[in-house]
Amino acid sequence: MTNTQECRWRVFPTTTELxxxxxKAILEAADRAIAERGRFDIVLAGGTTPREIYEQLRNADSDWAHWxxxxxxxxxxxxxxVERNSVMATKALLSHVPIPAQQVYTMSTELGAPTAVAGYSAKLSxxxxxxLVLxxxxxxxHTxxxxxxxxxxxVPATPAIAVANSPKPPSDRVSLSADRLSNARQVIFIVTGAGKRDAVKQWRNGENLPVRAIAPKTGVDIYLDAAADTQ
Known part of the structure; x- marks a missing residue:
């Protein structure tokens, strides 16, 4: 991947406004994709703030059958x-909206990382x-x-990768690669809380962090609440 990350920083006074x-951005992306291509491919993130976004989304009006x-x-x-992202997303959003079950692509990590990597790479082929990537x-x-x-x-040949000895438990995980996450029409980072300020400062200063490896041609939008901002 040769793209340099272009960042659009958006700072919101409160997490609620973020x-x-x-x-709003997710629903607009869905409407646009469905109108143009007949489907909306979205990548979900884990974490507390995304969970609250998903809980809010379930009351929205969207053409869920095409998600x-x-x-x-x-x-x-x-x-x-309950520590799995798929379980969180199901509880927060997916069990409340009529997205066809066959259009929700979980990683089979319960079978082990190598099997999950092979299966997810095949689904993405x-x-x-x-x-939209969240x-x-x-x-x-990290991201x-x-x-x-x-x-x-x-490297484009590796859409999904096994992660061993993760610094955060559990030690074994599966992740989409930086290249596959960058293969997107729109990427939004959701960053909240004062604990992220040092990393945000390093990011703004161009240090070599994993978040900087996500570099779609269209750039990335970074949504910060005031607590996470360093400016």
């Missing part, structure tokens, strides 16, 4: 473990650019399960 803006839902990463845990950022600058000091894979 969530409202994110919901196709993907995950940026997943923990290698049993399929019903005929999928073009994602319409991502968060950890206090160390999805792409951590500092680990492989991020910016």
């Amino acid at each position: 969530r409202d803006a994110a919901v 196709h839902v993907w995950y940026g990463d997943e923990r290698c845990l049993p399929g019903d473990d 005929n999928v073009g650019p994602f319409d 991502l968060g950022m950890g206090e160390d600058g 999805a399960s792409l951590f500092p000091g680990h492989r991020w894979d910016t």
